[in-house]
Amino acid sequence: MSTTDPDVHQHVRATYARAACCAPTDNALATTLYDEEDRDALPDDAAAAALGCANPAALANLQPGERVLDLGSGGGVDVLLSARRVGPTGFVYGVDMTTEMLALARRNQAEAGIDHVEFLEGRIEDIPLADDTVDVVLSNCVVNLSPDKRAVFAEALRVLRPGGRLAIADIATRGELPPVIRRSLSAWAGCIAGALDVSEIERLLADVGFAAPSVEIVRDYGRADLDLVASSALAGLDLAALPPEELDDIEGRLVSVFIRGMKPAER
Secondary structure, three states: OOOOHHHHHHHHHHHHHHHHHOOOOOOHHHHHHOOHHHHHOOOHHHHHOOOOOOOHHHHOOOOOOOEEEEEOOOOOHHHHHHHHHHOOOOEEEEEEOOHHHHHHHHHHHHHHOOOOEEEEEOOOOOOOOOOOOEEEEEEEOOHHHOOOHHHHHHHHHHHEEEEEEEEEEEEEEOOOOOHHHHOOHHHHHOOOOOOOEHHHHHHHHHHHOOEEEEEEEEEEOOHHHHHHHHOOOOOOOOHHHOOHHHHHHHOOOEEEEEEEEEOOOOO
């Protein structure tokens, strides 16, 4: 791996800064990930900035009154949807390191007229919240953007209250990816190059202290899916130029997962 942590952070920040300024007005991804009721509840700019791989606010089974943290909140889609679920007696934080995304998220918050939300600037490896602050930590295809996932999981555990839960949607691997993809910064920004193996995710969760860690595979990605990814998130990486044996290695190696864990209750 020739990239460094600063390389990854800088490239990811630049990629998502551009996305914040140039989001498509008709985002088909939002139609795929969010049902009609959720989409109708979002400002147009928020729906256009939907860049994740699932709807973690729905998967997390949020309850009224809960306090929630969204890691890598981007344009605020999952924060705003979470705020609807926890209601005015709850509260939702969004953390993002990209100034442009934070500005977009705050504009979307103002347009949605939601008060029980706060967007914070920071890295998910160093969350700007105190210990034992939230009931739920969720994230939507963002942990893969971090070069230090152990730190991300450890920080998530720290800010959770005892008995709190982790609910993350992301991309994982089953087996190794070709080195050309692992070395690509564009593939990092596309949540591909930084993907961990399913078994490695579960081991890291247990290592940092989560109880009942689990990784549920919810979708396999075939070659047709990868061609779509290559035309967007992997811009500049021509899959057709890869040797046939490397293309065979890609097929079936990428999966969407839902990652769960609990912070042990105090004894």
